[in-house]
Amino acid sequence: MFLKTDTLYLRALESSDLEFLYALENSVSVWRVSNTVTPFSREVIALYLEQAALDIYTTKQLRLVICTPDHKPIGTIDLFDFDPLHRRAGIGIIILPPYQRQNFASQALALLLNYCLEHLLLHQVYCSVATDNAASLRLFQKHDFRVVGKRQQWLKTSTGWLDVWEFQKIFINPD
Numbered sequence: 001m002f003l004k005t006d007t008l009y010l011r012a013l014e015s016s017d018l019e020f021l022y023a024l025e026n027s028v029s030v031w032r033v034s035n036t037v038t039p040f041s042r043e044v045i046a047l048y049l050e051q052a053a054l055d056i057y058t059t060k061q062l063r064l065v066i067c068t069p070d071h072k073p074i075g076t077i078d079l080f081d082f083d084p085l086h087r088r089a090g091i092g093i094i095i096l097p098p099y100q101r102q103n104f105a106s107q108a109l110a111l112l113l114n115y116c117l118e119h120l121l122l123h124q125v126y127c128s129v130a131t132d133n134a135a136s137l138r139l140f141q142k143h144d145f146r147v148v149g150k151r152q153q154w155l156k157t158s159t160g161w162l163d164v165w166e167f168q169k170i171f172i173n174p175d
Contacts (some may be wrong), residue, residue, distance in 0.1 A: 010077065066095065075094050077091070150165055
């Protein structure tokens with residue numbers, strides 16, 4: 001397995017992930033970062049799992065499950081808006097709260113970035129991070145993402161509006 005460190009590995013979605021994804025997608029704590037405001041049914045998630053088995057060039061997205069060595073799923077890391085012509089994709093990551101601040105996100109991101117560069121031959125990746133999400137801001141800056149803009153009052157919350165930083169990482173390669 002090439003998407004692996006000593007403390008985690010990334011794997012493709014499996015049909016057995018239905019309950020894990022159902023709980024993750026219906027956790028109100030992640031709705032803000034996933035632009036969701038309504039729950040998902042098990043049926044909708046089962047349909048998504050069927051489609052997720054298709055190739056990234058077909059679906060234009062890839063979701064990988066982040067697992068501990070004992071095969072416990074602890075989060076997901078996604079490529080979305082995959083554009084093979086312009087060789088770019090967006091990145092999103094969610095780590096379950098009990099596993100946050102243990103370096104899992106950083107390791108998973110490093111593995112995914114290597115996959116993007118070495119296997120998908122991407123030129124760049126990007127992400128959007130709310131200005132109050134200090135952990136994600138540090139994570140992407142640690143991996144050499146650069147701020148390329150700020151969207152003002154981009155996210156509506158129960159307490160007001162939040163700005164969002166736009167990050168981009170351009171891979172240095174010979175072409």
